[in-house]
Amino acid sequence: MGILTGILGLPLAPLRGTVAIGEQVLRQAEAAYYDPAVIKRQLETVEEQHRAGLLTDEEAAWWESELLERLVEGADRVRP
Template sequence: MGLITGLLTLPLAPVRGVVWVAEQVEEQVDREMNDPAVLRQKIDDAERAFERGEIDEAERDARQEEALDRMTGRDRRGGGG
């Protein structure tokens, strides 16, 4: 980037910084949401909640299926396939 370009785009620096931070947050959230250990914990939590009577069988199955879909890289909510 040249000196003139740098000076002319200087007012956009805060915007570029915010965009960079947002991208970093998005990447971290994606890593955490698709971490097999976290997904396995969600499956176990759903089973325990069902056993305690906090959720019904349909809710347990839905939660577990969502976690399994994430583990295998599938997303049934999108409708395309």
């Protein structure tokens, strides 16, 4: 980076820092969203709520489908 480019780019430094922080937050949120352990706990919760009568058969099936789809998508994201 040249001196002129560095000087002219200084006003954009806070914006670059904000973007970098946003990207890090996004990576962490995606890691938590696709975490297999979290998804498995959520599947167990759906099963418990279904057994307790808090979810209908259709609602439980929908949640299980969504969570399993997320589990598969998360596994696909890990593969190169």
